[in-house]
Amino acid sequence: MTKPPLTVRELIRQQYATLTQSERKFANSLLENYPAAGLASITIVASNADVSTPTVARMVQKLGFKGYPQFHQALLKELEAKVSGPTQRRENWASEAPEGHLLNRFAQAVTDNLGQTFSNVDSEQFDAAVRQLANTDGRLYVVGGRITRALADYAFTHFQAIRQRVTHMTSSSATWPHYVLDMEAGDTLLMFDVRRYETNLQRLAELAAERGVKVVLITDQWASPVAGVAEFAFNCWVEIPSAWDSNISTMMLLEAMIAATQEESWDKTKDRYDRLDELFDMTRLFRKFS
Structure with a gap:
């Protein structure tokens, strides 16, 4: 099982020290109503955060996204993951499951989870x-x-x-x-x-x-x-x-x-x-x- 990508929230925390004052203003606005505050168009989210659209564009690039559409898609995927039920979760991992016994894949997933959890505390x-x-x-x-x-x-x-x-x-x-x-x-x-x-x-x-x-x-x-x-x-x-x-x-x-x-x-x-x-x-x- 591949290691899950960092969430947008985690990326913001990682890069927060590198953000400008206006970029932090947008980041804080997003985190206050996460992830809903980032699910609208770039002009709307910029207006809601009282920053310019170039500010939003620069910040999402600092987070590692090519542009706002990729950033927006990442938030949508997070939202989908939040509300997914057992059937959808199984389909997600089964479609990407590598070869090997379930015990090995399970052990690796748990090990990765523990590492990610404690490294982010x-x-x-x-x-x-x-x-x-x-x-x-x-x-x-x-x-x-x-x-x-x-x-x-x-x-x-x-x-x-x-x-x-x-x-x-x-x-x-x-x-x-x-x-x-x-x-x-x-x-x-x-x-x-x-x-x-x-x-x-x-x-x-x-x-x-x-x-x-x-x-x-x-x-x-x-x-x-x-x-x-x-x-x-x-x-x-x-x-x-x-x-x-x-x-x-x-x-x-x-x-x-x-x-x-x-x-x-x-x-x-x-x-x-x-x-x-x-x-x-x-x-x-x-x-x-x-």
Whole structure:
């Protein structure tokens, strides 16, 4: 499986330091409403960003495109990838599948995904997100969607052992208003959302952000719309030779966050671990071999 090309968003991040002030103005306008802000004609997108059409033309060339039509087509392909279902995903990889056993292709795809994911994590943003996750002055809420609820459950199990005041929100959106009712400024919402992006999760994030809750989003390489209101957003590469996307890189990033959060407040966490082990012994949850 060939390595997926960088998204326009990633290209902008790579080249941002080389852009002029007016080009950055267009880039910022595009990122604020991505990718929709770039799907119109060059004259319209330039007008919407309050820049000239030559500015737009120069910027897209700096990103590596021959011209605006190629840039526009790249955004359309990203949009198509965002909304594609399992059948279309399988057709996409099957049409380009090289010879060789599926196990080898799968392993290579996962390896590429991990490399892309971790090479695109900003360490300062990661550290800031970890400090937010470790902050017990506010409550930590954890939620996932139809597929990612398993990640949310895994995250809750670990974070609840690491720190106090952790709430696992159910996957039923009908109950979410009850959780939002108690959300306060300074709380944290850890959210998982991957394509095809769930509208209920976006609305939940918006309601939480309006209340001063810091949203930490783990999403895929195309980025959930929740990124627009998230304080911290992390992109994970997920494409594999399958009708379904992979959560391996997503899980790896989550485990890195769990490990870092544990170390952020180790003294308190160690005490919780010790007390939790005592409770396990009292309830005889685990088998003893001595």
